[in-house]
Amino acid sequence: MSVLVTGGAGYIGSHAVLELLKKGEDVIIVDNLSKGHKDAVLGGKFYKGDLRDSEFLNKVFSENDIEAVIHFAAYSLVGESVSMPLEYYENNFICALNLLKVMNSHNVNKIIFSSTAATYGEPENIPILETDKTEPTNPYGETKLSVEKMLKWSDTAYGIKYASLRYFNACGADESGNIGEDHDPESHLIPIVLKTALGQRESITVFGEDYDTKDGTCIRDYIHVTDLADAHILALYSLREDEKSAIYNLGSGKGFSVKEIIDKAREVTGKKIPAIIGDRRPGDPAALVASSRRIKEKLNWNPKFDDIGKIIESAWKWHSSHPHGYNK
Numbered sequence: 543m544s545v546l547v548t549g550g551a552g553y554i555g556s557h558a559v560l561e562l563l564k565k566g567e568d569v570i571i572v573d574n575l576s577k578g579h580k581d582a583v584l585g586g587k588f589y590k591g592d593l594r595d596s597e598f599l600n601k602v603f604s605e606n607d608i609e610a611v612i613h614f615a616a617y618s619l620v621g622e623s624v625s626m627p628l629e630y631y632e633n634n635f636i637c638a639l640n641l642l643k644v645m646n647s648h649n650v651n652k653i654i655f656s657s658t659a660a661t662y663g664e665p666e667n668i669p670i671l672e673t674d675k676t677e678p679t680n681p682y683g684e685t686k687l688s689v690e691k692m693l694k695w696s697d698t699a700y701g702i703k704y705a706s707l708r709y710f711n712a713c714g715a716d717e718s719g720n721i722g723e724d725h726d727p728e729s730h731l732i733p734i735v736l737k738t739a740l741g742q743r744e745s746i747t748v749f750g751e752d753y754d755t756k757d758g759t760c761i762r763d764y765i766h767v768t769d770l771a772d773a774h775i776l777a778l779y780s781l782r783e784d785e786k787s788a789i790y791n792l793g794s795g796k797g798f799s800v801k802e803i804i805d806k807a808r809e810v811t812g813k814k815i816p817a818i819i820g821d822r823r824p825g826d827p828a829a830l831v832a833s834s835r836r837i838k839e840k841l842n843w844n845p846k847f848d849d850i851g852k853i854i855e856s857a858w859k860w861h862s863s864h865p866h867g868y869n870k
């Protein structure tokens with residue numbers, strides 16, 4: 543039987559596909575390539591298509607013996623979601639709705655969902671626990687929280703078991719340097735900092751220096767993409783072992799400010815990396831840091847990258863060897 547990976551040509555999805563293949567899983571990938579790259583998919587059976595198209599989805603499920611779904615496909619940019627909320631609801635909610643409907647009609651009862659730290663909003667406590675309140679400060683987080691609620695009711699009604707993984711900030715690249723992050727336009731901090739190091743941008747703009755944090759810039763929890771990919775495999779195994787549905791945070795437990803990330807990248811690359819201070823970006827909470835105790839205890843998740851310098855080094859290996867991403 544096969545594992546269907548939606549959004550498997552995207553940044554995190556392509557790393558998960560690689561790890562699944564290494565474990566000997568039979569993998570099917572669906573991606574509309576709106577943001578992803580066919581060259582990022584290093585194996586498996588690839589379908590180009592859109593999850594908003596139920597007929598297409600039904601065909602994929604009819605042609606294959608699908609056991610479980612890992613659902614990455616979504617729009618995922620905090621700032622963009624504030625200016626395009628309806629597109630975010632349409633893509634993120636409708637894709638998940640169509641997927642759950644087709645899963646139910648084909649008796650597929652396991653799904654791993656890419657949720658996010660953005661479901662919490664402005665946290666009351668750091669580190670954030672899965673039981674903490676969820677009040678998103680942006681439409682992106684709202685769409686993901688709505689899907690989590692739909693998953694809960696689909697479990698109650700149809701017995702579809704889920705693991706909802708609330709990732710904090712995914713970063714880094716596969717150690718081989720063969721796949722990595724390539725968004726167009728790029729909006730994530732670490733790739734932009736590294737593109738500045740490569741001389742492709744004149745400077746990095748720091749979005750706000752007046753937050754209530756140690757140096758006034760936003761704090762995030764940066765987690766390596768391969769450690770994230772590994773967590774999906776553990777979640778898949780747990781659903782196979784009839785574990786109950788659950789929500790898990792995935793982060794390193796350490797917070798770094800925007801300025802600290804820029805300084806660390808200067809150290810790793812040996813480049814100057816000019817930075818200028820700009821306005822706050824709408825929708826950004828001041829600080830997000832995870833407690834990942836639950837997934838460590840319940841699924842034995844054991845992240846390998848616990849050093850931000852090593853994480854940035856892996857991203858630098860990818861960016862410096864692929865300065866134009868997959869379009870070499």
Ligand SMILES: NC(=O)c1ccc[n+]([C@@H]2O[C@H](COP(=O)([O-])OP(=O)(O)OC[C@H]3O[C@@H](n4cnc5c(N)ncnc54)[C@H](O)[C@@H]3O)[C@@H](O)[C@H]2O)c1
Binds near residue numbers: 549
């Ligand atoms: N990058 C992060 O830091 C982060 C953190 C938390 C959660 N997430 C979540 O993880 C998932 C993957 O994120 P990513 O950074 O790899 O993003 P990405 O944009 O690189 O990957 C998403 C993939 O989904 C595809 N896709 C989008 N809409 C589709 C549709 N309607 N039909 C078919 N394919 C579609 C895109 O072409 C792309 O390849 C997303 O759900 C995102 O919300 C990401």
Ligand SMILES: O=c1ccn([C@@H]2O[C@H](COP(=O)(O)OP(=O)(O)O[C@H]3O[C@H](CO)[C@@H](O)[C@H](O)[C@H]3O)[C@@H](O)[C@H]2O)c(=O)[nH]1
Binds near residue numbers: 711734746761830
């Ligand atoms: O040019 C830039 C880009 C980003 N930032 C800041 O850097 C931090 C990280 O930003 P970014 O890399 O864009 O990630 P987030 O907005 O934190 O969102 C990521 O991490 C979330 C989980 O925390 C996921 O849900 C999202 O999908 C994913 O894009 C934020 O404080 C940004 O304001 C800058 O200062 N300048």
